[in-house]
Amino acid sequence: MEILHVSAECYPMAKVGGLADVVGALPKYQQELGHVAKVVMPMHRTRFLYNNTWEVVHKAGFMMNDAYVEFTIIKEKTNKLGFDLYCVDINGLLDREKVYGYDDDAERFTAFQLAVTEWLNAWQHQPDVINVHDHHAGLIPFMLRHCFVYRKLANIKTVLTIHNAQYQGWMGWDKITSLPSWDTWRWGLLDWENTVNPLASAIRCADRVNTVSPGYLQELMNNANGLEQLFNYEKGKCSGIINGIDYEVWNPEKDTYILDNFSANDVAHGKALNKKKLCDDFGFDQRYPLFIFIGRLVGEKAADLLPAAIRQAFEYFGREFSFLILGSGSNALEHELASISEERFGYYHSQIEYNEKLSHQMYAGADFLLMPSRVEPCGLNQLYAMRYGTVPVVRRTGGLRDTVIDYGEDNGYGVCFNHASVEDILNAMSRSLDLYKDKETLQHIRTRMMEINNSWKTSAAAYIRLYQSI
Ligand code: ADP
Secondary structure: OOOEEEEOEEOOEEEEOOHHHHHHHHHHHHHHHHEEEEEEEEEEOOOHOOOOEEEEEEEEEEOOEEEEEEEEEEEEEEOOOOOEEEEEEEEOOOOOOOOOOOOHHHHHHHHHHHHHHHHHOOOOOOOOOOEEEEEHHOOHHHHHHHHHHHHHHHOOOOEEOOOOOOOOOOOOOHHHHHHOOHHHHHHHOOOEEOOOOOHHHHHHHEEEEEOOOHEEEEEEEHOOOOOOHHHHOHHHHHEEEOOOOOOOOOOOOOOOOOOOOOOOOHHHHHHHHHHHHHHHHHHHOOOOOOEEEEEEOOHHHOOOOOHEEEHHHHHHHHHOOOOEEEEEOOOOHHHHHHHHHOOOOEEEEEEOOHHHHHHHHHHHHEEEEEEEEOOOOOHHHHHHHHHHOOOEEOOOOOOHHHHHOOOOOOOEEEEEEEOOEEEEEEEHHHHHHHHHHHHHHHHHHHHHOOOOOOOOOHHHHHHHHHHHOO
């Protein structure tokens, strides 16, 4: 089968969150299963772009709002990622440093999708499946079916993978004049509550829809940022496939970012060395349990609860633990988290940045990873933590519910709680501190977690079965 993934992010070319990890790994594993998988994404100006060699494979243009937009498709020359990676370059629109966050994001991603569809229209053959990821590629299933110029592409099967349904790409109807002429009787396939909603459109137009965990799909039926009714209506074509992790990138036995490589057999020793290095770097005392938080500092991740939870935890538990945060997001929160560093120097630090290397060192050196998320479509952090013998302390939601079993249950290994509240976080931290004192149980749990197989192998095969079903 030939599969084309269309995405805004792909690790290591450009990463903001889990979407990049998935699109950087899933195609590689699909190739290993004997299929041809390709990725096309916008040409963001990232270090990976400059450090690699590219060839131009296609040049063309399209009309967008009365202007002629030229685009170039470039391909990474050496197949470095284990699959063909293509980037769309549109001068002034896509060649920027950040992936998202510009005022003209709606135009940027519409232009990206138009370029991809124009390029596909010029192929001599057709892929068997186009797997679009999130709303940034959500107009493609509609365009293939209903834009007259793309009629020859109308029978290509499409799958929408939803990594995050909170963001839907809403845009005013005035923006849609940029699409090539389409069957206007079908306007309802683009509309949701009087705005163009690319995610809703893809849910309606794609042949199949999958979320990145079964638990998240269940939750979307009741809570989908306005699309609950649509998910219920279309549930017949929806399913959940849990994300895997890239065992080459996330491998404590070979990881070049960490000080000491280790496996399940020598986890106690390996973690102790990595913890010492991490604690030395941040001036912590390694005898105390080390909690970490890694992620976007936004409401979805319940990062706003962290300042109060951490302050109160220091009041209740005293100097019994250390806490290290790596993340960026809301400015107010960044400042508040940074201010705790001054109060609790020596056992608390917030590192406000995006730092891939440090994230690996933290998964390897920490004892507990806290994820109090309000919304978690799958969550990869807990899977990386487990692979590095770090106990996940998670709220039971979405993919966290599907992947973490509380250590009080049979074969459990994590610490789970129900509510995104300061009180529940404190209770979970208290249970974690108890677990830390019980060295024997902690050792069993670490080994058990590291032996769980969360590789992409199983999930990549599930994607193939999904494609085959259409
Ligand atoms: P989401 O995609 O919602 O942000 P996921 O748990 O699916 O959350 O994926 C988050 C990914 O981003 C993980 O690979 C995590 O390690 C990484 N990450 C998030 N914030 C940072 C950061 N500040 N520095 C390094 N890596 C980060």
